[in-house]
Amino acid sequence: MAFHSVSKWYGPVIGVNNFSIRIGPGVTGLLGPNGAGKSTFLQLATGQLQPSQGEVRVLGHRPWNNAALNRLIGLCPEQDAFFEWMSGREFLRSCALMAGLGRRGARDAVDRVLETVRMTEHAHRAVRGYSKGMRQRTKLAQALVHDPRVLFLDEPLTGTDPVARHELVELVARLGREGRTIVVSSHVLQEVQGFTRQIVLMNRGRLVAYGDVRQIRDLIDAHPHRIVLRSPEPRALAAKLVRHDDVVGVDFQRGDGAIVVETRTPDAFYGRLPALALEGDTPITEVYSDDDNLEAVFKYLVTS
Ligand SMILES: Nc1ncnc2c1ncn2[C@@H]1O[C@H](COP(=O)(O)OP(=O)(O)OP(=O)(O)O)[C@@H](O)[C@H]1O
Secondary structure (H helix, E strand, O other), rough: OOEEEEEEEEEEEEEEEEEEEEEEOOEEEOOOOOOOOHHHHHHHOOOOOOOEEEEEEEEEEEEOOOHHHHOOEEEEOOOOOOOOEEEHHHHHHHHHHHHOOOHHHHHHHHHHHHHHOOOOOOOOOOOHHHHHHHHHHHHHHHOOOOOOOEEEEEOOOOOOOOHHHHHHHHHHHHHOOOEEEEEEEEEEEHHHHHOOEEEEEEEEEEEEEEEEEHHHHHHHHHOOEEEEEEEHHHHHHHHHHHOOOEEEEEOOOOOEEEEEEEEHHHHHHHHHHHHHHOOOOOOOOOEEEOOOOOOOHHHHHHOO
């Protein structure tokens, strides 16, 4: 798919700002904090919105007002939009018929996709009684039932338990290996990393970075990582921490017994912590990364 200098305004608000990108087969993660423009991007790519400026192409066609293209693309939206009274099977069958499959084709496709998302045994039950994870899998099934070549998944892991999460990640990775073009949106870096190494970072409607997750991490690694530790003996702990070269700063200013440590190699830093915690005179009661979230990544990328 290709976006050529695409902008989309909602009145005075800009959703996507002069956005250009080409995305090929395989899985690509679309990352950005709330309001970055991910949903606008997906709506433009799936023909639900018309660009204010520029051109969107998917499989060579303009998606806006293009019913024929809808048969080649699948969308798993963030919100639920089921016919709640239908069974999972009836719902998927209607989706398959609307996508243009004949009666027999629809039946076979529904059987197949129910197996794919492991919902066969629940397919006779009304959707209204489904758990969050079951809804999520049924939503994915409706995006897949017509065997699309391009697939858009908006925050697909929301509300799923670890087992369902693992299965969904495996399934999407497999679909990507089969040669489909898949875009998965999320605001959680770790979540997207499970799906793919190829990511697009958005912020305020603009493209911030595009490429292999390692390259993007390298950009981030130019900044020391900030790790917060809490201890009843903060100064004694700090004295031990600064012995190592990777630690480039310790800050006591948070009060509340917590110290903020800046390290250039977080892996090495975390590796040393268990032994340190066992030494007895410097107990550690809490550890967390102040940096391990997308907001921080964006802060670095946007301001650097
Ligand atoms: N229908 C609309 N009317 C007015 N403004 C909108 C509309 N839809 C989106 N916006 C604005 O466009 C910008 C981009 O929003 P968008 O929903 O595309 O971001 P997002 O990355 O999907 O965020 P989220 O993760 O919160 O869903 C935001 O400033 C948002 O407030």
